[in-house]
Amino acid sequence: MAFEIPLVDPVTVAEVARYAVELWHEHRIPILLSAVFLLGLLRTYLHLYSEPRQELLVLPKIYETDKKTKETANVEKEIKEKTGIAKKEKASNGGPKRIKGDKVRTKKGTNGNDSGSESEGPRKIQVLVFYSSLTGNTERYTKDFAKELGDLLLGKSEAESNFLAPQVLDLAEIDYDEYFISPPKATADGPVDYFYLLIIPSYNIDSINDTFLAHLDETHHDFRIDTSPLAPLLGYSVFGYGDRDGWPTEEEGYCVQAKQVDKWMAKLTGRKRAFPLGMGDYKRDGKERLSEWQSGVVDVLKMIEQTGSLGEGVPGSGEPIESDDEDIAEDDGEVVYEESESKKTLEDVEDLGRIIKQTQGDGQAAPIAIDFTDFGKTGKAVRAKKTATVTIKEMVPVGSPTYTSLTKQGYAIVGSHSGVKICRWTKSALRGRGSCYKYSFYGINSHQCMETTPSLSCSNKCVFCWRHGTNPVGTSWRWVVDPPDLIFNGVKENHYKKIKMMRGVPGVRAERFAEAMRIRHCALSLVGEPIFYPYINEFLGMLHKERISSFLVCNAQHPDQLAALQHVTQLYVSIDASNKESLRRIDRPLHRDFWERFQRCLDILRERRFRQRTVFRLTLVKDFNLEDEVEGYADLVEKGLPCFVEIKGVTYCGTSTAGSAGLTMANVPFYQEVCDFVVALNKALNKRGLKYGIAAEHAHSCCILLASERFNVDGKWHTLIDYEKFFNLLEEKGPDGDFTPEDYMGAATPEWATWGNGGFDPRDQRVDRKGRPIEAP
Structure with a gap:
């Protein structure tokens, strides 16, 4: 038996479409309002009669993950107790409890550093001694220096000291990213604070110093890295070896690379220069100058052990290239700060x-x-x-x-x-x-x-x-x-x-x-x-x-x-x-x-x-x-x-x-x-x-x-x-x-x-008020 599909008149279809469009234009506003009203009813129904969801809990950010503090343990316990509860009861003050993602503050140890939990001892101080050497002389001096420094800091027993034995690191062998983009990570022995010492000889040929200085330069100017990535360090200090036979003065290059390292480290640490730049001629007074520098560094480290800081005036003592324009008047070594008439509150006691x-x-x-x-x-x-x-x-x-x-x-x-x-x-x-x-x-x-x-x-x-x-x-x-x-x-x-x-x-x-x-x-x-x-x-x-x-x-x-x-x-x-x-x-x-x-x-x-x-x-x-x-x-x-x-x-x-x-x-x-x-x-x-x-x-x-x-x-x-x-x-x-x-x-x-010769100390360099050298006439 054969079936025939009836043909639809094209005129009829066009009329139906035209009729639908006219109907929509005539009644579109009531239709839209009705749809919105029905969706609102549906949302209300679902909100009232659906199963309640579990509360979203946020863990605080913990920076020291090696050991849990007492406060962190309490937070985790509270979260575990709340897991699976259908509905959280409101606090007595009528508002939800807020958990901040800040670093959990721990109690201070006797030396001023974070001591972790009540049972945890004071944080250890690790001194890292970096050096570069082409001939091997600086390597030998540095290792002897580190051994003496360890004896002075540790005393009779390392267990009784807050210091760890100093570590000596060759700049030619280490990965700079591990030490000079951020301080090293905490060790398995517990929380450690780091202090950097750098012993840098200056060379007039290509050496590892040039690579190291280029890295410090790039780190400072890299927009992806924080302005002071080494700020967590306790401090730093630099000692430079030079040769006055080759470079008689600093302007001619004496210890120039050590001075550049000191400048970049000041920028990267947020000016945490713990002791001034030391300089010595390895042929003449190198040992004497290094011994003086070592004595000053030991005093600073002992102070850090006792107080937890570098002391008053550090950091923030000025830019690496510092201006002398202090808005002062001077006479016979005196510094005077001008005070405006409006701020003056004093008269002579008489x-x-x-x-x-x-x-x-x-x-x-x-x-x-x-x-x-x-x-x-x-x-x-x-x-x-x-x-x-x-x-x-x-x-x-x-x-x-x-x-x-x-x-x-x-x-x-x-x-x-x-x-x-x-x-x-x-x-x-x-x-x-x-x-x-x-x-x-x-x-x-x-x-x-x-x-x-x-x-x-x-x-x-x-x-x-x-x-x-x-x-x-x-x-x-x-x-x-x-x-x-x-x-x-x-x-x-x-x-x-x-x-x-x-x-x-x-x-x-x-x-x-x-x-x-x-x-x-x-x-x-x-x-x-x-x-x-x-x-x-x-x-x-x-x-x-x-x-x-x-x-x-x-x-x-x-x-x-x-x-x-x-x-x-x-x-x-x-x-x-x-x-x-x-x-x-x-x-x-x-x-x-x-x-x-x-x-x-x-x-x-x-x-x-x-x-x-x-x-x-x-x-x-x-x-x-x-x-x-x-x-x-x-x-x-x-x-x-x-x-x-x-x-x-x-x-x-x-x-x-x-x-x-x-x-x-x-x-x-x-x-x-x-x-x-x-x-x-x-x-x-x-x-x-x-x-x-x-x-x-x-x-x-x-x-x-x-x-x-x-x-x-x-x-x-x-x-x-x-x-x-x-x-x-x-x-x-x-x-x-x-x-x-x-x-x-x-x-x-x-x-x-004497009369006619100016009287300026020839050991020194005259500078203008912006710190720029003044050439001798």
Whole structure:
């Protein structure tokens, strides 16, 4: 039986399609709304009547996977208990508990490091010593060094030490990615912190050093790697071997590759330079320099063991190529930070008359009130009257505005009236960028010099003073007196603390840093009037007992104390003007009889000239005491007959108080103007028959030295000091002993420091304020 499929009329199909389209356009809005409503009903039904899902739990990120901490174990236990529960009950606070994915903090061990669980011991410290070598010499030195280092760190037993035995690694054999993209992974022995030491000889041929430096460069510039991938290290330090026969100076390539490694490691570790770059000539002083560097590294590692950190000032001491532009004013090694008028909250203590909290007994020595206002019979009556009514207080109490301002400027306040601060020249000498005039004139290493004062108070308010409104002023000592041993121990301790903060500063030389940890000189010229301190002789005795030389600067306003002063290595008197009115205008003294005091001090220096090295210090201020005062200064030199006359141009500090006193940058003389003044003064002295000559200069600090012919031997100036002979004479004859400046006169002044040669230390490299070398003219 055959079936036939009926044919559909094409016209009918087209009509049906057209009808459907018209129907959709007519009713599409109700259809869409109905569909949305039905889907909403379906979602609600499924949400209400479907089976509940298990809660999504997140484990915290655990960085130390070798051992579980107590807190981690509790979290895992809580998760296991919740697994399979149909529905989580809400917490009592009505919100879900949040588990963060941060590193679980563990308890600190006794050494400041994470100790893991309560039963886990302190973290171990692994020192890795990397080296490169072509001839085998550096390899031998490095292995001997690592063995000695291990003996010093581990002591008798490794089990009793937090250190592991140092490991020696050859840069030619290791995979750099394992050590210099990130620190090594934790060992099976437990958590370990790493400290890197690198001993790098410099070569002028292709070597593994070039490959290593290229890797450090690429790591730093690889955008896929963190900026400081080696920041987890405890620290690092680099020692370089060089050959001065091939490269006499650093600029010519001496230890250049070690310096480059130090630079890149500073970048990769986030400036965790634990000890300055050491450098030694393997033919000459290599062993000695390496031993000094090793001693410093051991001290740092011992500190890390005790405190868990590199100490104050590290990291973050500056970029590998550091700018010297510190917005400072400088004079005689001082650093001054300008403070705007709007932020100034201080006035001179004399003007404020603030009553500071009266000191309590509580174990302190009985306070002493001393009046330096006058001398003579009339002065005694005045002193007796004032002493009976004066209020004994602290000069600079902790928390006072004066204390806050001085500490902000970098001072360390010792006791209640003393201070210490490292100067710009100390920092400069540590980095091989030049020493101050004291090295050129007298042979004093700036990096071994301590700037301090036992009295922050002064009796003048000089127009060029850097501490207007900061340090107290007064004509009499009306404060509590701290004992000299407290001051002596305090200034030494704080000076060394500030030196240690220089460890991470780029460019600091390891050998000079090691030398800086032995103070050899004390400049009592920081700020204030050191001779104001009642126990100044006792303080000087403590310095000399430890064979620390002393330069004391006074302002010629305390003749009684000057007359009672015992031996100092060199005694200064500031001569800021040649006549009474000029002195009043420049020094602005508080004493009414300031000129008489000034004259008496000159008489005392004249009497002392054959018992002590005496110095007139002239600070030249343009439009104040530079013009038409040469003859007046010559009169003063004739009156005091000092051994030396130092002439220095003023340094403008830029403070508003100096401006109000009439001092601006226009008052700062050029070096040539200072030279012209010195030539004129020397000529005036020779006309009077006084035997003086221009002995030395330090153009970098705008300072020139005139010396008595007593210190010219066989046509050569001998301005240097034989410090050992000075201390021997002091021990033999006592602090009031009878010996002359010639008895401890040193060797001849070096040729580079004499008049006409500039006076810059040839050991060092001059740089501009951006740290770039300045070529010698």
